[in-house]
Amino acid sequence: MRYSKNKVFQLLKDSFPDILERINDPIIVIDKDGYVVYVNAAYEYQLGASRGQVLRKNLYHKYPHDKLLHVLKTGQPIEAEEHYNETLGFDIVASFLPIKGKDGQVNGVIGVGNIGSVYHLNKYLRSVKSQGRKGIKASIYKMHDSFSKVISQDQKMLYCINVVSKVAGTEASIMLRGETGSGKEVLAQAIHEASERRTYPFVAINCSAIPETLLESELFGYVAGAFTGAKSSGKIGKLEEAQNGTLFLDEIGDISLNTQVKLLRFTQERYIEKLGINKRIPVNVRIISATNKNLEQMVQQGEFRSDLYYRLNVVPIFIPPLRERFADISLFAFYFLNNYIKKYGKTISMSPDAIECLQDYHWPGNVRELKNVIEHAVIMCQGDTITPDDFKLSKNIGVQQGEPSNLCLNTAVEELERKIINAALEKAYYNRSRAAKYLGISRNSFYAKLKKYNIDIKDQPTAK
Numbered sequence: 001m002r003y004s005k006n007k008v009f010q011l012l013k014d015s016f017p018d019i020l021e022r023i024n025d026p027i028i029v030i031d032k033d034g035y036v037v038y039v040n041a042a043y044e045y046q047l048g049a050s051r052g053q054v055l056r057k058n059l060y061h062k063y064p065h066d067k068l069l070h071v072l073k074t075g076q077p078i079e080a081e082e083h084y085n086e087t088l089g090f091d092i093v094a095s096f097l098p099i100k101g102k103d104g105q106v107n108g109v110i111g112v113g114n115i116g117s118v119y120h121l122n123k124y125l126r127s128v129k130s131q132g133r134k135g136i137k138a139s140i141y142k143m144h145d146s147f148s149k150v151i152s153q154d155q156k157m158l159y160c161i162n163v164v165s166k167v168a169g170t171e172a173s174i175m176l177r178g179e180t181g182s183g184k185e186v187l188a189q190a191i192h193e194a195s196e197r198r199t200y201p202f203v204a205i206n207c208s209a210i211p212e213t214l215l216e217s218e219l220f221g222y223v224a225g226a227f228t229g230a231k232s233s234g235k236i237g238k239l240e241e242a243q244n245g246t247l248f249l250d251e252i253g254d255i256s257l258n259t260q261v262k263l264l265r266f267t268q269e270r271y272i273e274k275l276g277i278n279k280r281i282p283v284n285v286r287i288i289s290a291t292n293k294n295l296e297q298m299v300q301q302g303e304f305r306s307d308l309y310y311r312l313n314v315v316p317i318f319i320p321p322l323r324e325r326f327a328d329i330s331l332f333a334f335y336f337l338n339n340y341i342k343k344y345g346k347t348i349s350m351s352p353d354a355i356e357c358l359q360d361y362h363w364p365g366n367v368r369e370l371k372n373v374i375e376h377a378v379i380m381c382q383g384d385t386i387t388p389d390d391f392k393l394s395k396n397i398g399v400q401q402g403e404p405s406n407l408c409l410n411t412a413v414e415e416l417e418r419k420i421i422n423a424a425l426e427k428a429y430y431n432r433s434r435a436a437k438y439l440g441i442s443r444n445s446f447y448a449k450l451k452k453y454n455i456d457i458k459d460q461p462t463a464k
Helices: 005-012 016-022 041-047 067-074 117-126 129-149 155-167 184-193 212-220 257-269 295-300 306-312 326-343 352-360 366-380 409-427 432-439 443-452
Strands: 027-031 036-039 078-085 090-100 106-114 174-177 202-206 246-250 271-273 280-282 286-291 315-318
Touching: 027 041, 027 067, 067 078, 067 090, 067 106, 155 184, 155 315, 174 184, 184 202, 184 246, 184 286, 212 257, 257 271, 257 306, 295 306, 326 352, 326 366, 352 366, 409 432, 409 443, 432 443
Parallel strands: 174 286, 174 315, 202 246, 246 286
Antiparallel strands: 027 036, 027 106, 078 090, 090 106, 271 280
């Protein structure tokens, strides 16, 4: 039986809003006057913007060259075109279709886009076509693993992933720098799985979680009777356990100088000596380290060996904290929401006010804290929609920067102010007026601070 378009429309019209909500691609609709009248959940999820921030905004006022307005004026559709989107501030692949009435007049435009990691992956792969089939195959493998392990649409984080894709296949020692909970171990795992060592073990050890007296035996192992309380069978250390694979040393800044000496010897000579025996055991592992501390300052103060620092810090990767990855906040929120509603057998959504609440919070605990907040909200939510009241957020939501990199008060204050200004610019997608509003200062004061700290945003890819 064939259905006419009218019958199909009648069949779908009652369920159409729900269908739009469940589509995985971001959808936006404007009316004939250029006002945004609808965005779906995927739009919030992928773009990191709540509906409250988008709905009822007139594109003519700020984004007169937007493709939606072009279709509104011409009535001609644009299908699957790659372009720089002025509204979003980055490249997307999207289709824009005019919504016409019975009289043929354009009453609005619907845009359906794809800005997810798959698009960024495809864009990267196009740049490596000249390498030939083998090179493309290797690039696909490496980039696929990195993107599947690291959830992000933030430009700075995508830059980190791009660097990772270039060094994952080498034997270079990588040091991941970033705050606790920002995803260092996830990225380390992705590096391992994108390397030639992926078929061998990935072994992780948190150096700060193990007492100094036990850390050496955990790393190098011991033989029977090596010390009081030692197992009669002895123990294989983490280095030997990771043979031919990767050892991830988290919180490397917390190891003692004595253990640093022994770790340095291993990086130079590639053998270990278990506690209790003078036998050299060859071990072939790649070391990926991570820290949230200022190792450069620790080196200056004699708390971390400079020779070990240079051995481990061959390729530093600086992971931005979640508060500087504004687009990723809602991305992670919906990702964790989807996981936990399945885990706890619930059918709930998240209100626009809830998303905005998450975006306004400073996330001192980064992605790890956001994950816990979403799980708590899913468990405690009594209705079918999570609201801000369901979130258990720390009352102390001031800027948390961990250890200051400089103990001179004036310098430290200026360093913190510069970071806050950059965070406001990031959140405002580099819109100066909006950033000044977030900071609660006048435009003149804001411009004066940009000049003071030599912050040039003219060349930013997301500037509007």
